[in-house]
Amino acid sequence: RKEVEQDPGPFNVPEGATVAFNCTYSNSASQSFFWYRQDCRKEPKLLMSVYSSGNEDGRFTAQLNRASQYISLLIRDSKLSDSATYLCVVNSHNAGNMLTFGGGTRLMVKP
Amino acid sequence: ETGVTQSPTHLIKTRGQQVTLRCSSQSGHNTVSWYQQALGQGPQFIFQYYREEENGRGNFPPRFSGLQFPNYSSELNVNALELDDSALYLCASSLTGYGYGYTFGSGTRLTVV
Numbered sequence: 001r002k003e004v005e006q007d008p009g010p011f012n013v014p015e016g017a018t019v020a021f022n023c024t025y026s027n028s029a030s031q032s033f034f035w036y037r038q039d040c041r042k043e044p045k046l047l048m049s050v051y052s053s054g055n056e057d058g059r060f061t062a063q064l065n066r067a068s069q070y071i072s073l074l075i076r077d078s079k080l081s082d083s084a085t086y087l088c089v090v091n092s093h094n095a096g097n098m099l100t101f102g103g104g105t106r107l108m109v110k111p
Numbered sequence: 112e113t114g115v116t117q118s119p120t121h122l123i124k125t126r127g128q129q130v131t132l133r134c135s136s137q138s139g140h141n142t143v144s145w146y147q148q149a150l151g152q153g154p155q156f157i158f159q160y161y162r163e164e165e166n167g168r169g170n171f172p173p174r175f176s177g178l179q180f181p182n183y184s185s186e187l188n189v190n191a192l193e194l195d196d197s198a199l200y201l202c203a204s205s206l207t208g209y210g211y212g213y214t215f216g217s218g219t220r221l222t223v224v
Contacts, residue, residue: 004153007214042217043201043215043216043218044201044215045215045219046213087153087154098144098156098159098167098169099144099146099154099156099203099213100156101146101153101154101155102153103151103152103153104152104153
């Protein structure tokens with residue numbers, strides 16, 4: 001079983017749609033959580049950190065459920081420019097501070 | 112403020128050869144991590160360096176080795192290349208080393224033939 005699991009997609013949605021991605025992680029010692037965005041053949045870029053209280057950044061909302069070891073990302077009013085792969089990432093500070101990435105969920109927003 | 116730069120951007124090597132990849136960390140960042148990303152997968156942690164010492168390693172064999180220099184730049188060395196080593200190699204730098212503020216370089220795409 002992978003440490004961080006995501007539905008690989010692709011999610012094909014029309015512009016303006018709301019789309020949600022889910023992620024589960026297996027290491028209960030994980031302490032920090034993130035969503036990264038990766039465009040085709042580019043490096044990952046931090047989209048947002050994820051907190052237990054939930055947090056929002058414009059059209060993006062992230063939620064963390066530590067009890068269920070579950071992370072989500074909601075994108076409202078999808079734009080063509082949101083098309084990318086979204087990587088769920090956890091950090092377990094007792095493991096050399098390494099980031100553990102999920103396999104990514106591919107989103108394609110169509111006109 | 113310069114970001115993370117990696118060189119070369121692309122590289123083709125033959126199976127059994129050795130390769131050295133280079134990374135210049137973002138100004139002021141003292142922690143460097145290396146990741147391997149195979150096609151269609153998420154990045155996998157190789158190892159991390161903090162103040163010139165390795166302070167964490169993923170599930171990679173000893174033929175993957177690294178260095179960090181006093182100016183915090185870093186090298187990744189891979190010996191006895193195998194076809195499965197073909198991947199995008201990403202370097203990430205950070206000030207705290209705790210996953211916050213990691214900045215990734217654009218990567219080196221290695222092809223082993």
